[in-house]
Amino acid sequence: MNFIDNPRKIRGFEKHVRVEKVxxxxxxxxxxxxxxxxxxxxxxxxxxLAYETGAGKMPHGVVVDPRVxxxxxxxxxxxxxxHRSEMGTGVRTSLPLIVAEExxxxxxxxxxQQAHGDEVxxxxxxxxxxxxxxxxxxxxxxxxxxxxTMLEQAAAKRWGVPATEVKTVNHEVVHSASGRKxxxxxxxxxxxxxxxPSIEGLKLKDPKDFRYLGKGQVGIVxxxxxTTGKARYGADVRLPGMKYAVIARPPVTGGKLVSxxxxxxxxxxxVEKVMKVQGWPWPSKFQPLGGVAVIARNTGxxxxxxxxxxxxxxxxxxxxxxxxxxxxxxxxxxxxxxxVLRKEGDADAALKGADKVIVGEYYIPHLxxxxxxxxxxxxxxxxxxxxIWAPVQSPGGxxxxxxxxxxxxxxxxxxxxxxxxxxxxxxxxxxxxxxxxLLSKELGAPVKVQWTRxxxxxxxxxxxxxxxxxEAGLDKSGKVIAWRHRSVAPSxxxxxxAGTVHQAPFEIGMGLVDMPFEIANISCENPEAAAHTRIGxxxxxxxxxxxxxxxxxxxxxxxxxGRDQKETLLALxxxxxxxxxxxxDLWNYGEPQDSYPIDTARLRKVVELVAEKGEWGRQVPKGHxxxxxxxxxxxxxxxxxxxxAVDDKGKLTVPRxxxxxxxxxxxxxERIASQxxxxxxxxxxxxxxxxISFKDGKVQQKNFDDFQVVRMxxxxxxxxxxxxxxxPDTPPxxxxxPGVPPFAPALINAIFAATGKRIRSLPIGxxxxx
Amino acid sequence: MIxxxxxxxxxxxxxxxxxxxxxxxxxxxxxxxxxxxxxxALCGACTVIVDKQAVRAxxxxxxxxxxxEVTTIxxxxxxxxxxVQKAWRQVNVPQCGFCQTGxxxxxxxxxxxxxxxxHDQIREAMSGNICRCGCYQRIENAVHxxxxxx
Ligand code: FES
Ligand code: FES
Numbered sequence: 001m002n003f004i005d006n007p008r009k010i011r012g013f014e015k016h017v018r019v020e021k022v023x024x025x026x027x028x029x030x031x032x033x034x035x036x037x038x039x040x041x042x043x044x045x046x047x048x049l050a051y052e053t054g055a056g057k058m059p060h061g062v063v064v065d066p067r068v069x070x071x072x073x074x075x076x077x078x079x080x081x082x083h084r085s086e087m088g089t090g091v092r093t094s095l096p097l098i099v100a101e102e103x104x105x106x107x108x109x110x111x112x113q114q115a116h117g118d119e120v121x122x123x124x125x126x127x128x129x130x131x132x133x134x135x136x137x138x139x140x141x142x143x144x145x146x147x148x149t150m151l152e153q154a155a156a157k158r159w160g161v162p163a164t165e166v167k168t169v170n171h172e173v174v175h176s177a178s179g180r181k182x183x184x185x186x187x188x189x190x191x192x193x194x195x196x197p198s199i200e201g202l203k204l205k206d207p208k209d210f211r212y213l214g215k216g217q218v219g220i221v222x223x224x225x226x227t228t229g230k231a232r233y234g235a236d237v238r239l240p241g242m243k244y245a246v247i248a249r250p251p252v253t254g255g256k257l258v259s260x261x262x263x264x265x266x267x268x269x270x271v272e273k274v275m276k277v278q279g280w281p282w283p284s285k286f287q288p289l290g291g292v293a294v295i296a297r298n299t300g301x302x303x304x305x306x307x308x309x310x311x312x313x314x315x316x317x318x319x320x321x322x323x324x325x326x327x328x329x330x331x332x333x334x335x336x337x338x339x340v341l342r343k344e345g346d347a348d349a350a351l352k353g354a355d356k357v358i359v360g361e362y363y364i365p366h367l368x369x370x371x372x373x374x375x376x377x378x379x380x381x382x383x384x385x386x387x388i389w390a391p392v393q394s395p396g397g398x399x400x401x402x403x404x405x406x407x408x409x410x411x412x413x414x415x416x417x418x419x420x421x422x423x424x425x426x427x428x429x430x431x432x433x434x435x436x437x438l439l440s441k442e443l444g445a446p447v448k449v450q451w452t453r454x455x456x457x458x459x460x461x462x463x464x465x466x467x468x469x470x471e472a473g474l475d476k477s478g479k480v481i482a483w484r485h486r487s488v489a490p491s492x493x494x495x496x497x498a499g500t501v502h503q504a505p506f507e508i509g510m511g512l513v514d515m516p517f518e519i520a521n522i523s524c525e526n527p528e529a530a531a532h533t534r535i536g537x538x539x540x541x542x543x544x545x546x547x548x549x550x551x552x553x554x555x556x557x558x559x560x561x562g563r564d565q566k567e568t569l570l571a572l573x574x575x576x577x578x579x580x581x582x583x584x585d586l587w588n589y590g591e592p593q594d595s596y597p598i599d600t601a602r603l604r605k606v607v608e609l610v611a612e613k614g615e616w617g618r619q620v621p622k623g624h625x626x627x628x629x630x631x632x633x634x635x636x637x638x639x640x641x642x643x644x645a646v647d648d649k650g651k652l653t654v655p656r657x658x659x660x661x662x663x664x665x666x667x668x669x670e671r672i673a674s675q676x677x678x679x680x681x682x683x684x685x686x687x688x689x690x691x692i693s694f695k696d697g698k699v700q701q702k703n704f705d706d707f708q709v710v711r712m713x714x715x716x717x718x719x720x721x722x723x724x725x726x727x728p729d730t731p732p733x734x735x736x737x738p739g740v741p742p743f744a745p746a747l748i749n750a751i752f753a754a755t756g757k758r759i760r761s762l763p764i765g766x767x768x769x770x
Numbered sequence: 771m772i773x774x775x776x777x778x779x780x781x782x783x784x785x786x787x788x789x790x791x792x793x794x795x796x797x798x799x800x801x802x803x804x805x806x807x808x809x810x811a812l813c814g815a816c817t818v819i820v821d822k823q824a825v826r827a828x829x830x831x832x833x834x835x836x837x838x839e840v841t842t843i844x845x846x847x848x849x850x851x852x853x854v855q856k857a858w859r860q861v862n863v864p865q866c867g868f869c870q871t872g873x874x875x876x877x878x879x880x881x882x883x884x885x886x887x888x889h890d891q892i893r894e895a896m897s898g899n900i901c902r903c904g905c906y907q908r909i910e911n912a913v914h915x916x917x918x919x920x
Binding site: 086087088089090219220222223224226227228229230231232233235236238244268269270297298299300301303304370371372373374419420421422423424450452453670674675677678679680681682703704705709710711712713714715716718719 | 804809843862904
């Protein structure tokens with residue numbers, strides 16, 4: 001089985017650590033400062049960290065070098081590079097804020113500059129897996145501390161005093177003994193000549209002196225531009241002479257163009273050209289599907305032109321993909337033994353001997369990301385040089401792929417990262433940028449490729465579709481003595497390698513084999529499932545179906561034993577301990593077990609916290625109900641209570657949501673709250689409406705009318721977020737994704753409490769109306 | 771030749787009169803603050819104000835607004851300090867931000883029509899605007915704040 005937690009590892013891009021080879025010129029250029037000399041950038045080392053993360057194992061690892069990330073202008077303005085992609089999590093603010101904190105920079109005199117895609121220079125840039133703060137909190141602190149140290153050394157030299165006598169306070173270096181002060185701007189040129197201090201010797205700030213970290217009073221850097229329409233997303237890039245393209249792609253994954261007639265399209269006013277787009281056979285990672293492009297003077301004309309195309313397709317091997325039939329296949333497979341991934345005790349025997357066996361079969365269909373900004377990219381290819389502007393989560397991977405697709409050196413490709421109008425995993429695949437590059441090369445002009453919403457829904461990389469079957473065996477006292485969970489779903493790995501029928505380690509590690517309950521007999525199995533469309537990462541990934549199944553089963557056990565949901569949940573979690581599932585190559589979100597174990601004390605804590613703050617057990621009006629769920633994902637712990645109201649016509653509303661998260665040491669609690677509020681909406685969207693289905697190989701949905709998402713009038717009335725204060729050295733963990741998985745089961749458990757109806761198949765759709 | 775006033779400036783268009791206003795604004799005029807999210811009047815990302823009414827620019831043709839006054843996010847306030855914009859910043863509404871210009875235009879139109887909307891009126895008036903990031907709670911709070919004085 002391939003080990004692809006990151007798409008680029010599959011092609012052998014993995015490099016653990018690296019020794020810096022940035023040329024002196026490029027660094028000085030990047031700093032905007034002349035003079036000085038350049039040292040090899042220190043690579044993050046174990047001794048320097050209070051904890052270890054998986055950052056060094058990402059492609060191109062981590063670069064800890066203030067000269068790459070920080071520059072100070074003579075007027076004192078500090079420019080800090082944000083090297084991750086901003087898709088709404090606030091990372092473009094949070095990471096530079098960490099640097100500013102350690103540097104003692106005044107945030108009002110800090111500018112953030114977006115890095116282009118260059119992982120040799122900046123280290124890994126893949127903005128996915130809820131990794132940014134987790135991997136970069138400590139490196140960004142070290143970068144800030146290095147920059148501060150260099151400024152202090154420069155000031156000490158100027159004054160002829162030992163560096164130990166000076167310190168930095170709010171954008172100035174001060175020598176208290178003599179009362180002298182120098183601003184950052186006055187020191188910039190000299191500081192650039194100082195050598196970069198070793199990481200081991202750095203003095204980091206005492207967290208009690210933090211002015212910004214953990215406080216949440218700093219707004220995102222793009223706030224003003226977003227509210228005035230000036231913020232530039234991928235869709236907003238305009239170049240002189242740029243053409244607008246819309247592409248007709250094969251309606252079935254793996255289909256091919258047979259013929260096309262451009263005549264009617266060419267008659268549409270504004271349409272300039274109709275041309276074929278190269279496609280790659282399925283599966284081919286993120287390469288374009290191919291098809292026919294309509295080139296026009298504006299997007300509206302291109303869309304109208306595409307509507308007028310006459311196209312003949314060969315649907316290929318997936319032309320019979322049918323969601324109704326496929327669901328049956330998955331469910332049948334879940335009723336038979338599958339590849340055993342975790343085995344403790346003897347679940348078969350224990351189930352046979354159990355006093356009572358509860359069986360739950362759960363189903364979650366494909367989902368589409370529908371980020372508010374559909375995929376879009378601009379490319380300007382001239383000769384063997386390519387400039388790309390795109391809202392990509394993977395600036396470095398995009399650069400690799402553009403270079404390979406065009407057959408030009410990677411150094412000739414510049415990937416300019418714009419703001420992303422949402423990502424949710426869709427924009428970690430750069431197919432749209434590759435399409436733009438191919439078209440620009442052929443046209444010899446800059447091109448914008450705009451995906452319509454219909455394209456986004458029909459030609460994306462969908463969330464998988466899963467059948468989850470859990471059997472829980474209870475003894476006479478109602479204690480759970482056996483647990484068998486079979487999970488059947490096409491794998492993301494199928495987008496990379498033909499013939500994939502099993503889940504990859506990073507998928508089975510998301511809520512299947514890492515199940516934390518204290519049960520004597522456990523079997524986690526993965527029967528086979530082949531894919532018939534492109535499967536990709538979707539925010540929270542396999543945690544969505546797994547948390548739905550496991551946490552629904554907890555409530556079913558509570559129901560069967562006549563006990564409280566929360567008490568049942570805590571009893572299943574069991575004693576506070578470190579869970580070490582007996583699983584080969586246990587996936588832990590790429591993190592070492594030492595720093596990020598499965599800690600049931602922390603799992604219990606979020607349950608208890610949300611129960612207390614969310615007033616678990618409170619009296620609710622008739623027709624209302626409370627549900628609870630907890631899940632560990634992206635090495636964070638998160639518990640949610642949902643209150644629902646279901647009226648006599650089956651109309652579902654959500655008056656209140658309470659969520660407690662333990663994400664370790666954190667940077668910006670205000671953005672954590674916004675992520676969790678948003679996760680509740682996304683969780684409610686997928687639970688209530690989310691379904692992409694296939695018939696004759698084609699996606700049956702097209703836009704927000706038949707692929708609905710929650711709108712304001714059916715959104716939760718209030719979502720309260722509680723953040724567990726971190727212990728002194730608790731490593732940071734994920735925030736962007738963990739909020740989604742517990743929402744759907746908490747909702748479903750609440751619906752059961754309100755109505756006595758147990759929903760096991762998502763979306764809820766009209767099930768409550770019956 | 772179609773003439774239309776956009777943010778107080780006269781613009782003319784002699785191309786396809788059926789061209790959606792959205793693409794005229796974005797691609798022909800360079801006013802990219804108005805966003806494309808669905809093209810079918812389902813999401814509100816393209817909301818502009820035409821003669822005091824919130825309008826979906828994706829299903830409105832240039833011809834439909836001939837001789838009329840169109841306000842986009844760029845023209846809502848010269849410094850971006852319309853009460854709705856100020857409230858949005860005070861409440862830290864946006865996540866990715868892509869839907870927000872449409873939300874702000876919808877909210878501004880709502881307050882022109884109903885300066886003191888109730889909780890239910892806000893939720894109803896704003897429900898044509900999708901925010902996939904899920905900022906609804908803050909949008910509601912910001913509209914409320916804008917209506918009570920920022
Ligand atoms: S783009 Fe006009 S409503 Fe969605
Ligand atoms: S802020 Fe991202 S869609 Fe609304």
